[in-house]
Amino acid sequence: MTALLAIDQGTTSTRAIVFDRQGRKRGVSQQELPQSYPQPGWVEHDAQRIWQDTLACVKGALADAKLSARDIAAIGITNQRETTVLWERASGRPIHPAIVWQDRRTSDFCKQHESRSNWLSDKTGLLLDPYFSATKIAWILDQVPGARARAEAGELAFGTIDSWLLWNLSGGKLHATDATNASRTALFNIRTQDWDEELLSFFKVPRALLPEVRDSAADYGSTAPELFGGAIRIGGIAGDQQAATVGQACFSPGMIKSTYGTGCFMVLNTGGDFVRSRNRLLSTVAYRLDGKTTYALEGAIFVAGAAVQWLRDAVQLIRGAAETEALARSITDTQGVYLVPAFTGLGAPYWDPQARGAVLGLTRDSGIAHIVRAALESVCYQTRDLMNAMAQDSIVPTELRVDGGMVVNDWLTQFLSDMLKIPVIRPQTVETTALGAAFLAGLQAGVYQSLEEISALWGVERRFAPGLDAGKADQLYAGWLDAVQRVKCS
Missing domain, CATH: 3.30.420.40 (ATPase, nucleotide binding domain)
Known part of the structure; x- marks a missing residue:
């Protein structure tokens, strides 16, 4: 072998x-x-x-x-x-x-x-x-x-x-x-x-x-x-994030992936062009092979999975991440509760290092499930922030490839598709960050001869299509934007 x-x-x-x-x-x-x-x-x-x-x-x-x-x-x-x-x-x-x-x-x-x-x-x-x-x-x-x-x-x-x-x-x-x-x-x-x-x-x-x-x-x-x-x-x-881009086989300009770990990072391949963002995204190196640089636009969210870790370790509302999906499904909505996880400031497209986290919209009826679901929803709202900025900078993606530990949660991945209004694709291997590093090593060692050979190994595990009414999605997102404005310092 x-x-x-x-x-x-x-x-x-x-x-x-x-x-x-x-x-x-x-x-x-x-x-x-x-x-x-x-x-x-x-x-x-x-x-x-x-x-x-x-x-x-x-x-x-x-x-x-x-x-x-x-x-x-x-x-x-x-x-x-x-x-x-x-x-x-x-x-x-x-x-x-x-x-x-x-x-x-x-x-x-x-x-x-x-x-x-x-x-x-x-x-x-x-x-x-x-x-x-x-x-x-x-x-x-x-x-x-x-x-x-x-x-x-x-x-x-x-x-x-x-x-x-x-x-x-x-x-x-x-x-x-x-x-x-x-x-x-x-x-x-x-x-x-x-x-x-x-x-x-x-x-x-x-x-x-x-x-x-x-x-x-x-x-x-x-x-x-x-x-x-x-x-x-x-x-x-x-x-x-660049390794995950390789692991997701996003080798053509316009292909886009988002990785959900401690933070969330969306990377859009822009090919050989260094594209300057007009919406406070980052221009970065996607990978460099044989001396040729491929560039990307990137949006960085500082807190994604770290919000779940905070629920577990700091406020002890859950015992483990596996509980979050059932809690999110146990209620029909958050009843207006929003969690803005600006624990270390806000990343793209806000870039506000002084912002701090908040839970907003609490009522006497709010419970653990509402806060947990709000934490998961915050990841999807932040992803829409990034997608909107990328659409204004470059092209409007028709689908999003996702990976990382959080996307094993079917509820979150479906809500992500609902919020973005495009299909979200989960690959057969969600460990795409590690896989990308292995692919790069394999290229150098001669195990693979080309990026096309690596691309042929990528496969779909599940495709999530939007199911939420577009007007409802926009209403929920408007509430998120209001919540963000309340915690911003600059």
Whole structure:
């Protein structure tokens, strides 16, 4: 059996999945990843914990598949993007906890320099927002004693989580990233496909910190032999949403997918064209293969599955995500209850880092089911926000391919179709983020010869068609827009 292994390091969990050549899952191992919140709006991870969990998951997935290192053609890595790690090159020790993409500690800097946003967007396709890596890097350099001098001397390394894992997997031999992850730092010029000296100067980030940028399917060396009982080549890296775009076989301009994990991210393939958004969406690198860049428009929602996690862990209204579908079906509607999950601000198309979450419209009759259903509905309303912005920027999609843990919920996926008024397609493999990383590694290893060959492996599990009266959908969405206005700060 030709096997590929994907490392999928996400915001709330770390997974490793073994796939066969047809993209079928053969082995899996997963560990939940805790987050820490040292101050309001701050979100951190333990980078060493991420590495140790990755080691354990790769070993667990191999054991589950009953395979050894020599059976794996290549490893692909996909990761939570923008999350920032700085470490010592000599020891491999992080100098500060990883600052997570959701973190808002640099909001004041971004507000002070908002006049530079168009300049930055023209180079990077991004907005000046705490979401991206550049301000996180600068914050660590300014706050950790001696860090800036050590960075300028070449003693420190920066990486998003893919680079951090690659460094450790290679035994400290390789400091690299791919174009998709580089494109999320706000330091990488996606027109020239290189780190940009003007951006580095603006954010005061020394170039000596930065990894080499390679294609999404490329030679990333191999794992240190002692880690898994033999060296395994590493052939692919992509940020999670770009990997899901590959896993969903969205290879033609106009194809669109949306992934529902901790957050929700909609990506529209725009081909070889760098399309500037007029509606505060992001222009980004979808993937880079054989030196050729494919671009995309992206809408980012900070909280999707994280709202369900909040229901479970913070307010303890549910014991697990599996309960949400039955609770949503148990009532005919929310009776006007809306949950706006702006726990770490609002993402696209609002980009309001100061907004905070709220539950609105509560009455004496409101109960757990109303709040839970409102949380699920909020994901669909936010997706419509993104779809509306994309339609104004580019083309009106005729269908949406979806993936991620949330879309196993049939009620949510049907309500999503109702709200968007287009068919929503759930693929046979909803683990498309990991699958995309495996596909990229397979391209580099020669398991696949082309994107067309990969596209032929994609299949439909279920198609959801709109069933709600269009007028009713518009009425519900109008209530959402009103609720958002009540929590916005800018």
